Amino acid sequence: MLAAMPATRRTSPERPERDEPLVRDRGDACPGALRLHRADDGFLARLRLPGGRLTSHQVEVLATAAEELGDGGIGITSRGNAELRGLGDGCGAELAAVLERAGLLPSATHERVRNIVASPAAGLDGLGHGDVQLWVRALDTLLCATPRAASLSGRFLFVVDDGRGDVAGLGGDVTLLAAEDGDSALLRFAGHTLRVPAADAPHAAVAAALAFLDAAAAAGNGAWRVPELPAGHAPDPAAALAAAGIAAEPVQDPQTPQAAPLAPAPLAPGPLGARALSVLAPLGRLTAAQARALLPAAEVRLTPWRGVVLVEPAAGLATLAAHGLVTAPDTPAAGVTACTGRPGCAKSLADVRAEALRAPAGPLPVHFSGCERRCGHPRPAGTWVDVLAADGGETYLVDGVPTPRTSLPAAIATARTTTR
Numbered sequence: 325m326l327a328a329m330p331a332t333r334r335t336s337p338e339r340p341e342r343d344e345p346l347v348r349d350r351g352d353a354c355p356g357a358l359r360l361h362r363a364d365d366g367f368l369a370r371l372r373l374p375g376g377r378l379t380s381h382q383v384e385v386l387a388t389a390a391e392e393l394g395d396g397g398i399g400i401t402s403r404g405n406a407e408l409r410g411l412g413d414g415c416g417a418e419l420a421a422v423l424e425r426a427g428l429l430p431s432a433t434h435e436r437v438r439n440i441v442a443s444p445a446a447g448l449d450g451l452g453h454g455d456v457q458l459w460v461r462a463l464d465t466l467l468c469a470t471p472r473a474a475s476l477s478g479r480f481l482f483v484v485d486d487g488r489g490d491v492a493g494l495g496g497d498v499t500l501l502a503a504e505d506g507d508s509a510l511l512r513f514a515g516h517t518l519r520v521p522a523a524d525a526p527h528a529a530v531a532a533a534l535a536f537l538d539a540a541a542a543a544g545n546g547a548w549r550v551p552e553l554p555a556g557h558a559p560d561p562a563a564a565l566a567a568a569g570i571a572a573e574p575v576q577d578p579q580t581p582q583a584a585p586l587a588p589a590p591l592a593p594g595p596l597g598a599r600a601l602s603v604l605a606p607l608g609r610l611t612a613a614q615a616r617a618l619l620p621a622a623e624v625r626l627t628p629w630r631g632v633v634l635v636e637p638a639a640g641l642a643t644l645a646a647h648g649l650v651t652a653p654d655t656p657a658a659g660v661t662a663c664t665g666r667p668g669c670a671k672s673l674a675d676v677r678a679e680a681l682r683a684p685a686g687p688l689p690v691h692f693s694g695c696e697r698r699c700g701h702p703r704p705a706g707t708w709v710d711v712l713a714a715d716g717g718e719t720y721l722v723d724g725v726p727t728p729r730t731s732l733p734a735a736i737a738t739a740r741t742t743t744r
């Protein structure tokens with residue numbers, strides 16, 4: 325079988341190749357907290373958490389909901405959102421009520437569009453140019469208060485980077501970057517970069533999103549995201565911001581530093597002296613017991629690298645390690661992620677999560693996928709090892725190279741240590 329497989333050319337999962345303009349004839353099917361998705365292992369709910377932020381109480385609520393309504397685990401997505409799986413038939417109303425009481429469902433109409441990824445260590449470790457978590461909260465409030473924003477797709481993404489460059493490359497449709505001067509923000513949108521006053525940054529992000537909706541309506545192709553707009557239909561960011569009353573200056577896009585994803589470790593103490601640490605969830609899932617082991621903490625932030633930043637936690641790294649969390653960068657589970665795979669997803673060719681548990685350690689992230697959709701893969705392209713099931717799971721493509729399952733550990737060990 326292996327010999328018959330063509331050597332697969334590595335195509336970027338970021339941008340599937342298209343010969344014809346994209347036309348979408350339906351809304352996106354992204355699950356939400358109110359719109360549950362039926363999977364092979366039960367219903368799935370995805371809960372948007374702007375900036376990944378949770379209180380200790382909310383973590384406890386999610387852990388209890390996972391145990392009582394789902395399969396006992398909390399998934400962390402590549403956007404720092406939370407997922408509950410294995411939900412039973414007819415538990416949607418109960419789940420919604422639980423989430424609403426905990427303050428996790430501020431808007432029924434906008435719950436799927438609150439996709440805001442932010443630098444998880446912003447304001448904690450003295451790096452970056454400001455505490456952009458404050459922008460995140462303002463942006464979320466503005467989004468939920470803007471009726472038209474409810475028309476955004478569940479895939480449209482806002483990225484808010486504090487200037488260190490850890491999340492700026494995550495493929496935001498609208499990206500805000502804290503500027504070095506501390507008084508302004510850079511707005512990246514539709515191929516343009518504009519400087520706006522820091523105080524107007526959240527407002528500018530919403531104005532850009534509304535300009536996208538205008539452009540998508542004019543194009544008539546049902547675009548869900550900015551790169552899907554056809555040629556000739558790009559929005560005009562300067563005009564959109566001017567119409568919103570925001571002073572904006574087009575600027576040359578600066579070379580943003582690219583900070584590596586947060587490693588599991590204590591964070592450097594910042595100017596405010598907050599004690600914080602970062603851990604990873606094994607394969608991006610916390611058991612209810614692991615979620616409770618994080619508590620109490622002044623704040624919990626889920627990260628787009630499927631980890632957690634804890635602010636002023638009661639637990640130390642040793643305690644968290646004893647609960648099975650990844651607390652050191654050199655452990656094999658660090659940087660290993662996988663899609664749902666079998667048996668939860670009918671499309672999967674293999675139990676990729678079981679395979680991922682055998683992955684050897686290495687500096688580069690590695691992601692296992694059960695099919696070519698590569699759900700939840702890391703970003704940006706070219707910075708991670710792509711392991712794709714093929715041939716009923718007896719063969720995998722490691723960065724496009726067919727590899728028998730039995731040779732996977734050796735191939736992955738090499739790929740994870742190969743500079744790219």
Ligand code: SF4
Nearest residue numbers: 663669694695698699
């Ligand atoms: S990548 Fe494919 S197999 Fe994996 S969860 Fe997505 S659709 Fe399912």
